[in-house]
Amino acid sequence: MRAAIIFNPTKIDESELSAALLPAERANDYASSKIIPTRPDYSAAEAAADAIADGVDLVIACGGDGTVREAAAALAETKAPVALGIVPLGTGNLLARNLGIDPRQPLQTHFEIAFGGTTRPLDACELTATLDDGNRVREWFMVMAGMGIDAGMIQFTDEDKKQRFGWLAYLGGVARTLRKQPMFTARYRVDSESTYGVRAASMLLLNCGQLQGGITLAPDATFDDGMLDVVIVRPRGPLGWLELLGQGMLRSISTVVPPLREILLESDAEKQVARRYSGNRAITGAQGAGVSFAVDSDAEPFQLDGDLLGRVRDGLVVVHHDALNVRAPAVDETARLVFGLRGRVAR
Secondary structure, eight states, X not given: OOEEEEEOTTTSOHHHHHHHHHHHHHHTTOOOOEEEEOBTTBOHHHHHHHHHHTTOSEEEEEESHHHHHHHHHHHHHHTOSOEEEEEEOSSOOHHHHHTTOOTTSOHHHHHHHHHHSEEEEEEEEEEEEEETTSOEEEEEESSEEEEEHHHHHHHTOOHHHHHHHGGGGHHHHHHHHHHHXXXXXXXXXXXXXXEEEEEESEEEEESSSBOGGGXXXXXXXXXXXXXXXXXEEOOOHHHHHHHHXXXXXXXXXXXXXXXXXXXXXXXXXXXXXXXXXXXXXXXXXXXXXXXXXXXXXXXXXXXXTTEEEEEEEEEEEEEEEEEEXXXXXXXXXXXXXXXXXXXXXXX
């Protein structure tokens, strides 16, 4: 067996990488790995596709969320029976955290999981969208996509500050987004149900529940259920923003205090179909295997797993159930610690 190690050279030196992977390679009876650095003109998706064509048995993505997403996209696109390992080296490390991989662990531990961890299924989400210039694009994401505050946060966050302050740097991006364009209007449809209009600060399409900073907006979102959780963030005035903050914190806490889910989450019926929500709730949502949307106001910045796609007018997301196999810690090891809080084990 042989693995391909795809890494972002701005995140780690190749010599350090090679030294850390060697023990895990040998312990799991793998031949010497094919080590492939990405370049501005050679993406992780291209590197993964080339590695798959070369017949590797495992692709290990070493880098931030962008590197991981691109490598995973190549596996989903080609439908190759090749497992994906992750060595988290970025700021958010969203997929790694949702899989129970703690970014604070040593590099060698990450390789031990990538080579010898439990193989688990992962849904992949395919987006087809129209950009502001009229071009149609097709992309994949594994954790989340969205427009509004979350995309603006990425657009207006300084890279240097991310390196210095980690996920806290995103708060400046949020503040700048709120000053420029706090709300947008859009229509959305979940599966074959009715289409509804909404005025919102953000629309999130979640394959996993945990976001930047350990915030959990959809505690029951799991990466292997064949479903997408649609979360609409629409605070009304200053009190609405306080309600939003409170709900976000409580939903995060509900991952470690399960009984809170019955209080905080919508009913099962509400989670299965899209519907118009009333009242003054700051966070509402629905769940389904596919979501279409159209922006009625100006085209909105749109992000995929932390990568800015551009300004989008409309789109369709389809969930491909169990499209990927990923390496994760053994089940009895995935009681994970994120920012000091113990989270639930992802199913």
